[in-house]
Amino acid sequence: MNIAYYAMGGGHGHAMRGLALLSRLGHGTLVAPERHRAWAESLNVVFSTSMPDADFVLVDTFPRGVTGELQLRAPAWLVARWTRPDFYESRRDAIERFERVVWCEEPSIELPNAIRIPPILLRPPPLPREDARRDFDAGSRPLLMVLGLGDRQRPLLEKIARLLGLDLRFNDRFPAARWLPAADVVVSAAGYHAFHEIEADGVPAAYLPQPRQYDDQFRRAAHRPVAHDPRELESLIRRLLTTPRRPASAPDGAMRLAELVERRMKLGVLAEEEVAPLALR
Numbered sequence: 001m002n003i004a005y006y007a008m009g010g011g012h013g014h015a016m017r018g019l020a021l022l023s024r025l026g027h028g029t030l031v032a033p034e035r036h037r038a039w040a041e042s043l044n045v046v047f048s049t050s051m052p053d054a055d056f057v058l059v060d061t062f063p064r065g066v067t068g069e070l071q072l073r074a075p076a077w078l079v080a081r082w083t084r085p086d087f088y089e090s091r092r093d094a095i096e097r098f099e100r101v102v103w104c105e106e107p108s109i110e111l112p113n114a115i116r117i118p119p120i121l122l123r124p125p126p127l128p129r130e131d132a133r134r135d136f137d138a139g140s141r142p143l144l145m146v147l148g149l150g151d152r153q154r155p156l157l158e159k160i161a162r163l164l165g166l167d168l169r170f171n172d173r174f175p176a177a178r179w180l181p182a183a184d185v186v187v188s189a190a191g192y193h194a195f196h197e198i199e200a201d202g203v204p205a206a207y208l209p210q211p212r213q214y215d216d217q218f219r220r221a222a223h224r225p226v227a228h229d230p231r232e233l234e235s236l237i238r239r240l241l242t243t244p245r246r247p248a249s250a251p252d253g254a255m256r257l258a259e260l261v262e263r264r265m266k267l268g269v270l271a272e273e274e275v276a277p278l279a280l281r
Helices: 012-025 034-042 085-089 129-135 151-164 176-182 192-201 230-240 253-267
Strands: 003-006 029-031 046-048 056-060 076-080 100-103 114-116 143-147 167-170 185-188 205-207
Touching: 003 012, 012 029, 012 034, 012 056, 012 192, 012 253, 034 046, 056 253, 076 253, 129 176, 143 151, 143 176, 151 167, 151 230, 176 192, 185 192, 185 230, 192 205, 205 230
Parallel strands: 003 029, 003 056, 029 046, 056 076, 076 100, 100 114, 143 167, 143 185, 185 205
Antiparallel strands: none
């Protein structure tokens, strides 16, 4: 049966969740902006910028589509992450069309037929530390890696790196998590995928949440090291350089969702007794 994952709109996280699921399933079509085509092709995932005929659809975050254009002609699940509560509250009529709501972060409101799973991540096999550092041409100094931040923060980070005697590298590779073993400290925005991949890897990290229309990065990073000004960022990086790396571990939310989808496709319906063993424990 044909499966489609709608990941239009927003940042990279929508497409990344779709790629994580479809690469686990081994089939299905990612519906996403053109800029994500190369990512899909690198993972052997079928890609489209328009919705194909499908027997089952997963819709990421936006129950009506980005501009209200989404017309669902097949059974569908909504994959939801944390967003401000009024976003989903004002779209309850659209959410009623979905068989299930699958929260891959803490739910922001109560919705019918909802289940909770761990974060949906690509989780690529990490490179050995020496290989990852060699790819970044890193020397013997500690490596400060930057994810999800643009040129506006570059001068400050370059200044801090000089002051603390660090090698500075901006990681814009795909999938970025493969190269996390190279880092001694990471500075990152708190977008969905970067945040959860960093937390799963265990590398010491300082977060600079960015304002977004729907994604609440400040809430996501609220209980992690967050810098609010340049002096605090420097102090955090200095402290994190002596913080041990935590063991890498995290439940595989993408695989759990893949198992749920496969059971749904096989049975035609997913009863609660089917959901419980695979949802968040």
